Amino acid sequence: MRSARRLLEDGDVRRWYENLCRGSRLTADVRLRRLNLFCERHNMLPKDLAEMGRMDIRKLEDLLHDHVSRLESEQYAPSYIEDIMKALKSWLSYNYIDLKRRVKIANADIAVTLQDEKVPSKHELKDMINAATLRARASISLMAFAGLRPQSLGKSDGSDALRISDIPDLAVRGYDVCFKRIPAMIVVRRPLSKARHQYLTFLTTEGCGYLLGYLRSRIAKGEALHGDCPVIALNDGYEEKGRKHRDSLIITTKEITAEIREA
Structure with a gap:
């Protein structure tokens, strides 16, 4: 603009x-x-x-x-x-x-x-997830199984995002990550809520599996996960693709939705 x-x-x-x-x-x-x-x-x-x-x-x-x-x-x-x-x-x-x-x-x-759009069937959703990248699988799971909006995963201006600490049932233990209980509770903070108030939602067993796979892939690449890390983050080496340097790993709404459309 x-x-x-x-x-x-x-x-x-x-x-x-x-x-x-x-x-x-x-x-x-x-x-x-x-x-x-x-x-x-x-x-x-x-x-x-x-x-x-x-x-x-x-x-x-x-x-x-x-x-x-x-x-x-x-x-x-x-x-x-x-x-x-x-x-x-x-x-x-x-x-x-x-x-x-x-x-x-x-x-x-x-x-x-x-008018001609419809909610994907269970099989269509499965096909979409299978065709997606690990990060897109996690994004789709959080939206489909926990009801989150793309803007909750990463704001349009990259100023805030859902963070590891917003999932209290998620535990980072050294070089691994696991859920203490499933379905996992997710706290959607006020700045990430369209209704402008904090609320709780839950991620299903299937969704937790996809999210764990994505987070473990980040750990395997050397990222040290902690509470302030965005749940959905910029890919390692994003600057090598001609993108500008950023002070944080927060991904924007536009980048999240673009990746999902490619799935």
Whole structure:
């Protein structure tokens, strides 16, 4: 989102973005991109949009209405259009501008891109796991058998992740790792929870087996596991593949989901 970042040179946009980040960095990034796309399409700046709302609210509402109609005619998904409107309303609300007219979006409650998707069957899940790397197997297991979100395994900005200490039933003993009890309890800390409160979940016997296999492979490569280590981590030698050096081994949401898609 390099082009969207230029908007942060405006102090008001920067403060709006920072305010959104306090709730969710992911949401803030998405809304900044949506605002940028709208402004580029209409050859205007965010401050121009806010000024239009102050001077002529009807003109602003007409602009938003026409924008929605145009996107619908271009066959954009209703959920995508609604996402753009949320970003614009957020920016306008931050500037004390409240829309009077409701701009409706057809079929906004239908996830068009997900209509043909289905939950993998037991056999399909097994095939997916068998085709995956050790790390992807562990990620899939934590999501499928413990109900974790990819963002809980590694935040989008790489600032935090599920850690060894978040699985109290997991014991690291020298050059080995084992579970003290199964199903294994997992503590999802507040920063990793979409609901923004800490909760508990459990990993099944099958999931524990895949996770142990992955963790033991890391130990075999010389990694000294401890409580602060991310459960799902960057692969050894990632820098040799042309990636930038990182201060921690935390993997990002994008990297986790990309690896799973390849399975």
